[in-house]
């Protein structure tokens with residue numbers, strides 16, 4: 584789960600990580616008022632779960648309170664397109680007003696879980712403010728990394744190594760070390776998957792401040808962080824994913840045309856691979872899990888059919904704990920209720936497979952039954968071409 588910049592900054596403050604003063608504005612008048620409190624100037628920032636807002640027009644400087652009110656009106660409700668949103672952009676529901684700071688240098692900082700070493704890794708660079716992917720590509724030597732030993736935590740020498748690598752000295756150096764230690768504590772205690780501060784700013788006064796912050800959490804740990812879960816913003820999630828989570832189904836939106844209903848993550852991967860292998864491309868996959876009920880299967884099928892990108896559906900279920908007749912009934916009921924306008928290929932295998940196939944055949948519905956996985960992939964790709 585990801586959260587907004589203003590929420591991330593609330594967490595940073597809880598952990599005594601320095602960040603500029605800022606508040607969400609509820610109205611243009613509010614934006615004007617907050618800007619007055621900040622001494623007459625502010626930075627008006629659109630809150631969406633995507634970066635690159637600055638270049639896309641989602642971060643603007645207000646030279647006076649009236650201008651802040653005007654920018655608020657411009658930004659709230661606008662569809663913001665940035666490098667990270669895709670062409671369709673994201674609608675801005677929340678506008679954050681930040682107290683401006685005098686920037687001396689913009690740096691980059693991120694804690695993330697490195698899969699190769701299975702450890703929390705701290706990445707930093709003197710090239711802040713710009714996209715880090717670009718730095719990684721063109722000047723990889725400008726990215727410094729330390730890998731944190733989970734038993735020791737971020738050690739003093741590692742924090743100093745980063746601060747030194749960022750070219751800091753004196754007071755800023757000490758402040759950066761404290762900043763890193765506090766941020767690491769937040770990362771671990773809140774079960775984060777990623778904390779990115781870009782830019783980390785050194786002000787003209789030598790302060791070390793998080794000017795922007797992006798935090799992603801490990802979904803599997805959210806149950807123990809009700810405070811974080813309260814930050815969830817459904818506006819930022821695909822409608823189908825929200826609908827699926829209501830029924831304890833895992834729905835992942837992708838950008839192809841074939842909807843996939845499967846059980847188990849491994850089978851999801853296998854299904855997507857074989858669709859790709861045969862020249863198709865998945866629009867989504869919905870994992871109904873191990874012991875899904877007929878009702879869950881029905882909901883799953885309905886959710887897939889509601890995805891407008893879906894030009895055909897491939898059902899690939901291995902009946903272990905799950906019985907194939909239950910799957911078949913779920914599909915048939917969903918199809919009868921909603922109607923199916925796209926080709927549906929079903930591949931069932933395992934417990935009660937014959938009953939399952941019979942239910943599909945007797946349904947009178949136009950379902951294509953496949954004899955094996957390869958056959959299913961070929962049929963759905965052919966039917967959607």
Ligand code: GDP
Pocket residue numbers: 603626633634635636637638642681682683684685686689712713781782794795
């Ligand atoms: P992003 O583009 O979505 O990553 O949004 P950021 O919050 O990182 O803002 C983009 C850029 O706007 C930063 O890199 C800064 O250069 C600039 N910016 C943001 N806030 C301030 C501020 O308070 N003062 C100044 N001078 N520049 C700011």
Ligand code: MN
Pocket residue numbers: 634635781782795796
């Ligand atoms: Mn940024």
